[in-house]
Amino acid sequence: MNLSSLFETHIAYLEEGYAEALTLARYDAVVLHSGVGLKQRTVDDQYWPLKVTPSFAHWLPLLEPGVLVVVEPGKTPSLVRPVSSSFWEGPAPMPGDHFLGSFTVVECAPAAMREHCPSGKVAFIGDDLEAAVDLGFSPEHCNPQALMAPLDALRTIKTEYEVACMTEASRIAARGHIAVDSAFHQGSHSELDLHLLYLRVTQQDSTETPYGNIVAQGANAAILHHVHYGREVDSNPNQSLLVDAGANYMGYASDITRTTVRGDGQAASDFRALIAGLEALQVELIDAVKPGLAYEALHDLSHEKLAKLLLESGLCTGSVEGLLTSGVTRAFFPHGLGHSLGLQVHDVGCRLAPPSDRNPFLRNTSTITTGQAFTLEPGCYFIDALLEPLREGPAKTMICWPILGTLRPFGGIRTEDNLIVSRTASLNLTRDNLSPTN
Numbered sequence: 001m002n003l004s005s006l007f008e009t010h011i012a013y014l015e016e017g018y019a020e021a022l023t024l025a026r027y028d029a030v031v032l033h034s035g036v037g038l039k040q041r042t043v044d045d046q047y048w049p050l051k052v053t054p055s056f057a058h059w060l061p062l063l064e065p066g067v068l069v070v071v072e073p074g075k076t077p078s079l080v081r082p083v084s085s086s087f088w089e090g091p092a093p094m095p096g097d098h099f100l101g102s103f104t105v106v107e108c109a110p111a112a113m114r115e116h117c118p119s120g121k122v123a124f125i126g127d128d129l130e131a132a133v134d135l136g137f138s139p140e141h142c143n144p145q146a147l148m149a150p151l152d153a154l155r156t157i158k159t160e161y162e163v164a165c166m167t168e169a170s171r172i173a174a175r176g177h178i179a180v181d182s183a184f185h186q187g188s189h190s191e192l193d194l195h196l197l198y199l200r201v202t203q204q205d206s207t208e209t210p211y212g213n214i215v216a217q218g219a220n221a222a223i224l225h226h227v228h229y230g231r232e233v234d235s236n237p238n239q240s241l242l243v244d245a246g247a248n249y250m251g252y253a254s255d256i257t258r259t260t261v262r263g264d265g266q267a268a269s270d271f272r273a274l275i276a277g278l279e280a281l282q283v284e285l286i287d288a289v290k291p292g293l294a295y296e297a298l299h300d301l302s303h304e305k306l307a308k309l310l311l312e313s314g315l316c317t318g319s320v321e322g323l324l325t326s327g328v329t330r331a332f333f334p335h336g337l338g339h340s341l342g343l344q345v346h347d348v349g350c351r352l353a354p355p356s357d358r359n360p361f362l363r364n365t366s367t368i369t370t371g372q373a374f375t376l377e378p379g380c381y382f383i384d385a386l387l388e389p390l391r392e393g394p395a396k397t398m399i400c401w402p403i404l405g406t407l408r409p410f411g412g413i414r415t416e417d418n419l420i421v422s423r424t425a426s427l428n429l430t431r432d433n434l435s436p437t438n
């Protein structure tokens with residue numbers, strides 16, 4: 001993929017956006033620090049892998065600690081790299097060379113980095129506040145909210161370069177999902193085996209994935225963040241699998257979930273029909289995405305559609321209205337419909353206002369805008385902690401408990417795609433790549 005020309009336009013977007021944000025926040029310049037590997041515990045000498053400061057990663061995909069990007073409107077941005085003399089650590093491999101030409105590159109001794117920070121009123125952005133002190137920054141100029149807010153807003157609109165990176169991140173993840181799906185249907189595996197297969201096929205170490213893979217067989221799919229992978233081979237002929245796993249490309253994330261089931265038993269067949277129903281529901285929601293619509297309205301629409309599906313499947317009885325007002329749909333689908341996506345898997349800038357009380361976990365309350373990237377991930381789970389209490393209240397007669405009992409061993413369903421909003425229709429980064437012929 002030739003990223004060079006796309007990157008030049010991306011940098012031009014950042015230069016313009018940063019100049020406006022700096023003016024708004026009354027700063028002359030900003031120093032972006034790449035970050036540092038944090039110590040895991042105070043009592044030993046193990047460090048977490050470096051997680052690069054997202055605002056730094058907005059400018060380039062370099063994976064090195066202690067590097068600065070200096071942004072001063074009107075000047076070429078500079079990249080200040082400390083020369084390391086460590087014989088314990090090797091440098092991280094360069095993720096490409098498409099970005100270096102856009103910077104004035106300076107290499108210097110760590111002690112000389114301060115000389116490359118501009119004068120005037122300058123902000124520091126980064127997690128390493130010790131480095132900020134060493135560079136001469138006072139705490140009130142570290143990550144100032146007046147600057148962070150417009151810079152976060154800048155990240156909600158993706159440039160063509162970012163769309164290309166996110167598309168590639170989806171392609172890589174799709175390869176892993178296809179391989180795991182195929183292995184699950186052809187043989188018996190433990191959850192750990194399937195997780196490791198995903199990492200091998202996508203060529204990622206577990207520290208490089210944008211988030212911890214969720215690989216859940218059977219009832220474990222009802223644990224929304226199931227990451228304690230079972231070690232036992234699961235040879236149940238009627239079994240479900242939920243995989244929520246992404247990939248990283250040039251710092252950009254994909255976040256994809258698929259649920260599948262094997263076996264011809266009645267319950268497996270019923271669960272398969274429910275997967276198809278949820279998938280159709282998700283596609284309808286994707287078709288409803290359009291600029292100007294509140295994302296939360298889409299979330300509320302997903303509950304209406306889920307109520308219909310629960311009635312059609314025989315899992316519930318009564319009316320759509322009854323299932324909504326009694327909280328039944330929220331017991332089956334407790335999480336938010338989706339979140340913004342980009343340099344972080346739960347990206348910034350789309351939850352500036354809190355959601356309504358009925359949607360406490362919704363991470364996107366923005367008005368849908370051209371250029372936004374977000375996930376759309378409806379679910380339907382059989383979670384005892386949420387459903388059992390309904391046996392005692394007015395919703396008791398709305399749930400068909402024997403059918404729920406036969407489906408409970410399959411845990412639940414989630415279908416998650418990554419979307420970019422364009423003027424005409426949303427661009428689905430996930431579905432085309434998940435076709436086995438791709």
Ligand SMILES: [Mn+2]
Pocket residue numbers: 255339375377416
């Ligand atoms: Mn997600």
